[in-house]
Amino acid sequence: MKSIIHKLFGESDLERLTSENRMLREAQFRQIEYIRKKTNQLLLLMGTLPIRPEELDDDTLIGIDPIGVVAESFVQILGHEKDLNERLRVAHDEIQAILASVGIGIMVLDSNMNVQIYNQRMLEMFGLDEGRLSGKTCCQVICGSDSYPPNCAFERIMETRRPVHQTDWVQNGKHFEVSGVPVKNRFGDVTQVVLAYTDITRRIETERNLRDREQMYLDVFENAGDIVQCVAPDGSFIFVNRAWREHLGYSSDEIAGLKIWNIIAPENRTDCIEHFNSLLKGGQLSEVETVFFSKDCKELPVKGHVTISYSNGKPMATFGMFRIEQGDISSASGQQS
Amino acid sequence: MEIKEIDMRGQICPSTFITALREINLNKNEIKSETLKLVFITDNRDSTVTIPETAENMGYGTTVTKEEHHYRIEIFAARQ
Structure with a gap:
């Protein structure tokens, strides 16, 4: 064979061909090595193991084109990431729009209490400058302190890992309803806390004014010379004044178990119940004349007015004011004018 | 929906991984x-992590179930 090749090509051609063949084999080896190296880099990036030579021989390696396979997968991964980013952007815009539209202050803190996100209402509510929030903790921004204030919602959420609701948190003379919710990672650790603040200062003031006014009216009725009573639809007493107690002779504990018909003289009781039920059904009463019946069985003829108040369209209570008429034979009658 | 089953038993990772990626790439539109769900049958435990994780990163839905002597990895269109 060798002699045939010698005859065909001559000695110099054979050496050239041998040398070219060696160079080609070396070049192919380098190419294969390059493909393996790059494939393994990509596989490592994908989070899997490198290819072992015994797993894929050189011919199979070139045949299945692993770089091409992984590269095409990367194209799909990048496309998917792009879709995800777009959806996240839309979700972010939606959240921003929601934050901007709600009438409550919302703030998101990281687990170190640093302010991450807030809405415009939050700035208005606490009189904050937008630039002052960057890199600051909630304590520093809202409470002006480096430590947790008493009843700190963030501190309680981090301790309990549960939502917290505070009905009246006071800061700088203003009252807030605070709701806080933890955001947890897949290990259950709290990574963020969302706090929502509702300014209830005006509501608290209104309630206080109403309570003051209610107390004032109660004082007026309590000290009135007339008999005043407020009766629930079931006939029990919601309120009676001092004159009522003195004339009828019942103590506060006894009044709790009384019904309106218990203080009406027996002969007037049927009429009185009819009037009472008529009033509950929307009827009108002008002047009422009846006879009360005291604890010590004395009759007290009275004349007065009864009105009814409603809540959500339903009768809530009747309100009556009575003056003792002639014929009063009670021991307390002397106190009446 | 058509189901294409690829039996990769006997192969180990990353050979199974490359095979799975190639099949997903070839059938991505379907x-x-x-119209198509891919089902890979493998007895290589590493593949039950690498293949689903990468397929999910590519935007597909996946499930892995353990059967008697092998694992069944399903690749399908993810719900948006």
């Missing part, structure tokens, strides 16, 4: 249009 999978995304919900």
Whole structure:
């Protein structure tokens, strides 16, 4: 064979061909090595193991084109990431729009209490400058302190890992309803806390004014010379004044178990119940004349007015004011004018 | 929906991984249009992590179930 090749090509051609063949084999080896190296880099990036030579021989390696396979997968991964980013952007815009539209202050803190996100209402509510929030903790921004204030919602959420609701948190003379919710990672650790603040200062003031006014009216009725009573639809007493107690002779504990018909003289009781039920059904009463019946069985003829108040369209209570008429034979009658 | 089953038993990772990626790439349009579901049968435990994780990163839905002597990895269109 060798002699045939010698005859065909001559000695110099054979050496050239041998040398070219060696160079080609070396070049192919380098190419294969390059493909393996790059494939393994990509596989490592994908989070899997490198290819072992015994797993894929050189011919199979070139045949299945692993770089091409992984590269095409990367194209799909990048496309998917792009879709995800777009959806996240839309979700972010939606959240921003929601934050901007709600009438409550919302703030998101990281687990170190640093302010991450807030809405415009939050700035208005606490009189904050937008630039002052960057890199600051909630304590520093809202409470002006480096430590947790008493009843700190963030501190309680981090301790309990549960939502917290505070009905009246006071800061700088203003009252807030605070709701806080933890955001947890897949290990259950709290990574963020969302706090929502509702300014209830005006509501608290209104309630206080109403309570003051209610107390004032109660004082007026309590000290009135007339008999005043407020009766629930079931006939029990919601309120009676001092004159009522003195004339009828019942103590506060006894009044709790009384019904309106218990203080009406027996002969007037049927009429009185009819009037009472008529009033509950929307009827009108002008002047009422009846006879009360005291604890010590004395009759007290009275004349007065009864009105009814409603809540959500339903009768809530009747309100009556009575003056003792002639014929009063009670021991307390002397106190009446 | 058509189901294409690829039996990779006897292969180990990353050979199974490359095989799975190649099949997903070849059939991406059919999978995304919900006309095809790929099912890989493997006895290589590493593949039950690498293949689903990468397929999910590519935007597909996956399930892995353990059967008697092998694992069944399903690749299908993810619900948006």
